[in-house]
Amino acid sequence: MGKLLSWIVVIALVYAGMRLFVLFQRKSQAAALARERRAQAEAAGRSGAPHPRGGKTPAEGEKMLACAHCGAWSPASDMVAARGRHYCGVEHRDADAT
Numbered sequence: 001m002g003k004l005l006s007w008i009v010v011i012a013l014v015y016a017g018m019r020l021f022v023l024f025q026r027k028s029q030a031a032a033l034a035r036e037r038r039a040q041a042e043a044a045g046r047s048g049a050p051h052p053r054g055g056k057t058p059a060e061g062e063k064m065l066a067c068a069h070c071g072a073w074s075p076a077s078d079m080v081a082a083r084g085r086h087y088c089g090v091e092h093r094d095a096d097a098t
Ligand SMILES: [Zn+2]
Pocket: 067, 068, 069, 070, 071, 072, 087, 088, 089, 092
């Protein structure tokens, strides 16, 4: 009976060791992946020429909207939306708030 118990202990220890090993492997894999992603992002940031407007390029055929305050047309992604209207900037959004 004592022999069986020691076998159970050995098996439990081996099982626990394997679990720990898998966990450790997963952790180091995730760290390596994160390192790789960071390096890729850095490389992309260096090679890409900086766009004058903060790296945002309006997509081809993007919806254009007129500012509700001054009427200037801008790509929808560059507009500031408030109360169901669109503005060319926060200044005009705030100017139209009153
Ligand atoms: Zn405006």
